[in-house]
Amino acid sequence: MTSPGGLQAAAKGRDARAHFATSERFDPDNFTDADWAALSDTWASLGADAQLAGSAGPDGLIDDDVAYAAPWGFDLAAVTAPVLLVQGGEDRVVPPSHADRLLPRLRRAELWLRPGDGHISVLDACAPAMDWLKTHST
Known part of the structure; x- marks a missing residue:
């Protein structure tokens, strides 16, 4: 890890x-x-x-x-697809500051901060995240 x-x-x-x-x-x-x-x-x-x-x-x-x-080789501001960031508020591996940094750089991003989730427990958001992706696909 x-x-x-x-x-x-x-x-x-x-x-x-x-x-x-x-x-x-x-x-x-x-x-x-x-x-x-x-x-x-x-x-x-x-x-x-x-x-x-x-x-x-x-x-x-x-x-x-x-x-x-x-470097990722592209400008995040050039991403035009909808992006869902799902972040565990208690994640000790990828801290919430990572999502906070990405959010303003992605034009069509939405952040779901799950305050009680960590690095693994945040995966329980997979099913609703798939629904979000389905409704936001272009």
Whole structure:
């Protein structure tokens, strides 16, 4: 799972992020009680998939972080499609400030801040988010 230190290393390039991975340890405090409950129920398969991916080594996480920390190659203001940002107010992995930063840069964005949700529990918004996407598709 991405950590602030991991993203700082990723901003310096893949080699720096890979080096950081050698000392990185999973911090269970990154997940809220609501996240752990979701992982033991509705999102148990996601947790199993993440464990399986992690057991294959850190390359996927490293590549994700490097891609996330690098310029995306387009101007967010040029996005014309409707965008729904769904953010857990208690997310300790991707903080609400990330959505706050994206929202004004996307012309047709809407933010659903879910104050009691964390990084995993916010996924319970998937069904209503799909409804939103269906009604806002162009």
